[in-house]
Amino acid sequence: MIVIYTTMYGGRMAEEFQTEEHTEPDDKFEIDNLETLKAMADPQRLRIMEEMFEGPRTVKQLAAALDTTPTKLYYHIKIMEEHGLIRVVSTRVVSGIIEKLYHIRAYSYPINKSLMSMSESSGDDGFPTIISGVLGHTGDEIARGMKSGLIDMKKDSKEHRTFMMLHTLSKLSPQKAHDFITRFEALMTEFNDCSDTETSEPDARVYGLTVACYPTHHINLPTKPRKEEKEEKGNG
Known part of the structure; x- marks a missing residue:
């Protein structure tokens, strides 16, 4: 002591x-x-x-x-x-x-x-x-x-973005999913490494990042109704 x-x-x-x-x-x-x-x-x-x-x-x-x-x-x-x-x-x-x-x-x-x-x-x-x-x-x-x-x-705005939140679905092959996850990991590494270079900036601020990419039980993506189907429903 x-x-x-x-x-x-x-x-x-x-x-x-x-x-x-x-x-x-x-x-x-x-x-x-x-x-x-x-x-x-x-x-x-x-x-x-x-x-x-x-x-x-x-x-x-x-x-x-x-x-x-x-x-x-x-x-x-x-x-x-x-x-x-x-x-x-x-x-x-x-x-x-x-x-x-x-x-x-x-x-x-x-x-x-x-x-x-x-x-x-x-x-x-x-x-x-x-x-x-x-x-x-x-x-x-x-x-x-x-x-x-x-x-x-x-x-x-798109010119000066400080926040984003997104949830979406995409149908991927196992290889494509692997490629995306690998790119996400590289981007997260870049995100973490920014702390070493941006700390001297007077307007620098700590940002949070939460990411999840995972397979789901969905077999197919939700399908959008075709234009003619929309028109038929509208006329009905």
Whole structure:
């Protein structure tokens, strides 16, 4: 344990900090059990973790960033700490009250494939938990952006686009599906790499990206009625 004592100012002792020895996040922390997955796959907890990706935060700082109250976050913080998703990196005593500084456990949280396989017993709960958590978090972030004016559908134009949302179907051969998914992966890599080059831009902002491409049980695409069929219905 590294203990750092600050100096006296005007006869009053400044805050006393105690910093843990291991404060830098690990490269990755694998989610290998259903309980930890459920602890993480909550939209509010995902938002908390995203805030911590920028650096350590106190509960008060998190509450201010998420536009909520600290009392509404203590339970989430407790669950996340118990499952090793976050950890205390330092504490400080302010007016006799201990305040904790939390940080992410790792920079990435890969999920064990057994939790996503429906052939495994854990997959029955695991995969729906992942989908619900990711899509719920995405929806909350978009709604938050719209509420704050960050996303303005009226101002978004083809010449200056900052938001898109799309769901569509297409009939593909296995090879074509493979090709598209490979291109999606390359585009996502490019998207992630932009962080290294765009951070110096004064108007740069963090963007979210949620992508899913998957086979469905549909045999054929919905067919559009032919022009003559529309005319017959109109005359009838």
